Amino acid sequence: MTTSLENYVLAGSKAPEELFERIADDLYQRGYSVIPAALPPALTTRLTAYAQEAINFDPAGIGRAGQYHQNEFVRTDEICWIQGTAAVTTAWLNWMDCLKAYLNKRLFLGLFSYESHFAHYPPGSFYKRHMDAFQGESNRVLSTVYYLNSDWTQDDGGELVIYPPATPDEAVSVTPLAGTMVIFLSEEFPHEVLPARRDRFSIAGWFRVNSSTAQRVDPPR
Ligand SMILES: O=C(O)CCC(=O)C(=O)O
């Protein structure tokens, strides 16, 4: 009998405490974490197939609601926001929700919601060096990237390069191989995506704190 993916993440097993602890520890010590084979392999396989076969992508833009625009000098990927309407995306959101609960308990981060999108970088695409959030301007606290590319080799390019603020010369380069998860403090780490020679698939996401005010209510995505 096959267990459904929702059950796997919701009830089939406990949250992977050891893994979550390692992420919490990395974030506390140095502000970022790179974890190979992070999710259950069956879930990674399903997410990979879903990204490559089941969704329609739109060109990505930059900036927030009012100032949103497309700029192909900065980024040339295409994206699709995740709503959790399929079993496989529900399982993804459940896993990230478990991580959110753990990080809140362990590091008192006060994370409130999580938003994420699939991304597709066709060959030659890139995302120039940027920050995901600027101090005081955004409620994005943690950035996450999860890769969905089987058999990715160094010759395929498409590395994520993150620049630790204390040691900008010691850039960290991550191969976007399926199963690798990267998490970093959104306001601290400039980063970029180098051009890839193959189609490159991933899920980019952000944990946010609640910044609802009397004027504006933060929608949980
Ligand atoms: O795909 C990646 O490696 C990073 C993507 C990214 O930086 C973003 O979407 O903001």
Ligand SMILES: [Fe+2]
């Ligand atoms: Fe980014």
